[in-house]
Amino acid sequence: MISTALTYRYIYISLHQGQIRCRGAGRIQFLRYEDYKDCGETNDCDIYFKSLVIRDGNDNTLFKIDLTTTTKNTNTVNLTRVEELRDPITIHFPTNKTVTISLKVWDNDHQNSDDFIKSWTNVVVPFSDLEANETARTKISHSPLTSENAYLTFEYSVLSCDDGYTGRGCNYCRDKVHSYFHGSCTCEYTNF
Numbered sequence: 001m002i003s004t005a006l007t008y009r010y011i012y013i014s015l016h017q018g019q020i021r022c023r024g025a026g027r028i029q030f031l032r033y034e035d036y037k038d039c040g041e042t043n044d045c046d047i048y049f050k051s052l053v054i055r056d057g058n059d060n061t062l063f064k065i066d067l068t069t070t071t072k073n074t075n076t077v078n079l080t081r082v083e084e085l086r087d088p089i090t091i092h093f094p095t096n097k098t099v100t101i102s103l104k105v106w107d108n109d110h111q112n113s114d115d116f117i118k119s120w121t122n123v124v125v126p127f128s129d130l131e132a133n134e135t136a137r138t139k140i141s142h143s144p145l146t147s148e149n150a151y152l153t154f155e156y157s158v159l160s161c162d163d164g165y166t167g168r169g170c171n172y173c174r175d176k177v178h179s180y181f182h183g184s185c186t187c188e189y190t191n192f
C-alpha cells in the first residue's frame with residue numbers, strides 16, 4: 001500500500017516534469033493588410049497570401065492556409081472579406097504560450113508572372129498578456145524604414161484555460177491545485 005507521503009511525492013514529480021500543462025484556447029481574427037509597395041508598371045497590387053501559417057514555439061503547425069483569394073487592385077485589403085480569413089481562427093496555444101504567424105505576400109499580374117512582394121516571419125501573438133475572455137488588437141509594421149512598408153492588423157483573444165489553470169494567459173494555478181500540496185504550490189514549474 002502506497003503511503004500518503006509517497007502519493008504527494010509522485011504528484012510533485014509529475015508537475016516538475018511538466019506533465020500537467022498550462023494551456024488554453026485562443027482565437028485570431030485577421031482584420032487588415034496594408035502595403036505601400038509599387039506593384040509594377042500599372043502599380044496594381046492584386047494581393048494574395050501564399051501561404052499563411054500559425055505555429056507554436058516548437059515549429060508545430062497549428063493552422064495553415066496554402067492560398068488565399070486574390071484581392072483586385074488595392075493596397076489595402078479588408079481581410080474579413082477574404083473568403084479563407086473571414087471567420088476567426090481558433091487554436092490551442094501551448095504551455096509556453098509561443099504562437100507565431102508567418103505569411104508570404106504575392107501580387108497577381110495577369111499579363112506576366114506573379115511577383116513576390118514580401119514575407120513576414122514569426123510575428124508573435126502575445127496570448128500571455130491577456131486574461132481569459134479578453135481581446136486585444138495589434139497593428140504590426142513590416143519594415144518601417146522603407147517607403148514600401150506594410151502593416152498587418154489582427155485581433156487575438158484568450159477563450160478559456162485548461163482545468164487547473166486560470167488568470168492572465170492561463171498562467172496561474174487554481175486553489176484546487178494548490179490544496180493538493182497543503183498550501184505549497186509547485187505549479188511554478190509550469191508557469192511562464
Ligand SMILES: [Ca+2]
Binds near residue numbers: 108115
Ligand atoms: Ca506586379
Ligand SMILES: [Ca+2]
Binds near residue numbers: 108110
Ligand atoms: Ca498586379
Ligand SMILES: [Ca+2]
Binds near residue numbers: 040109112113114115
Ligand atoms: Ca510580374
